[in-house]
Amino acid sequence: MRQRNDTLAAARSRLESKQARLTPARRLVIETLDGSSGPQSAADIAVTIAGAIPMSSLYRTLTVLEETEVIERFPDQTGIARYELAEWLTGHHHHMTCITCGATSDVAVPGDLEATVIDIVSQVGRRFDFEVTGHRLDLQGVCSQCR
């Protein structure tokens, strides 16, 4: 299990390799995402850190962390940006989104199944002359709490 200090150290060296610093704001955002079980919006993060970082700075912080590939950004179903630690920090995973409560949580597909997914994806890429560099698998459904 990766420790928080590992994440911060890895993030710091990634940032420094791009002449950016691990500032208090950036550290706070990284720690927040490291403690979350699913992708967080800027507003989510602001709530978690109790507004410790003004929105304009928070967005800029998120942009910097995204550009340095410490975090990844993708829109949720409504188009609002959500962030999580980059996969090289967390490990490859996918998402399950509950169509009832809207919650999205991470899901690590078991290794054997993930291998099959990768195989399928590359077969499809080959068939359509598309050089696959990554994939995303989202499950929609109803979570256990909503049933």
Added chain:
Amino acid sequence: MRQRNDTLAAARSRLESKQARLTPARRLVIETLDGSSGPQSAADIAVTIAGAIPMSSLYRTLTVLEETEVIERFPDQTGIARYELAEWLTGHHHHMTCITCGATSDVAVPGDLEATVIDIVSQVGRRFDFEVTGHRLDLQGVCSQCR
């Protein structure tokens, strides 16, 4: 191969079952999406139809068609909404997005592979106590034109 008239007829009956009409604007949008090979943004559609529908009406049209499940909406990687005909009209498919040019195109995963995907997805759902109702598989990579 589904014909355009089939699509329009199916859309009309779907709309009428929800006391909505197949108006000229709605027909135009449906025909536009029917003639596209990938998801289109509101701006894309506006260009294709040469501004024949004012943006406020276009957005409302898209909302109505989405609510009646004639089309589906999902945000692209930048968070901008993109639309395409619902899967009950087009058949189940996935998307390939080129990380170089940004183009997204539809891809129908061959039946045997799709069956495996469905199997994997339901296994994962079972394992995580999540009642899967649908899935989305996005391939990222480089298209043949960009290589």
Added chain:
DNA sequence: TCTCGAAATGAGAATGGTTCTCATTCGCAT
């Protein structure tokens, strides 16, 4: 065919997430 009411439209204002500007502050390397 005429009429009425519900549905649809168009123009423009309003919204809200996100980005930009710019003046100020911070922190590392001399």
Added chain:
DNA sequence: ATGCGAATGAGAACCATTCTCATTTCGAGA
């Protein structure tokens, strides 16, 4: 200590999308 690029904060600006409301269109019934 000093200087300079990096980082910050406040607020304005942006822009995709939604809302408002007055007007128009369509279709069912007279």
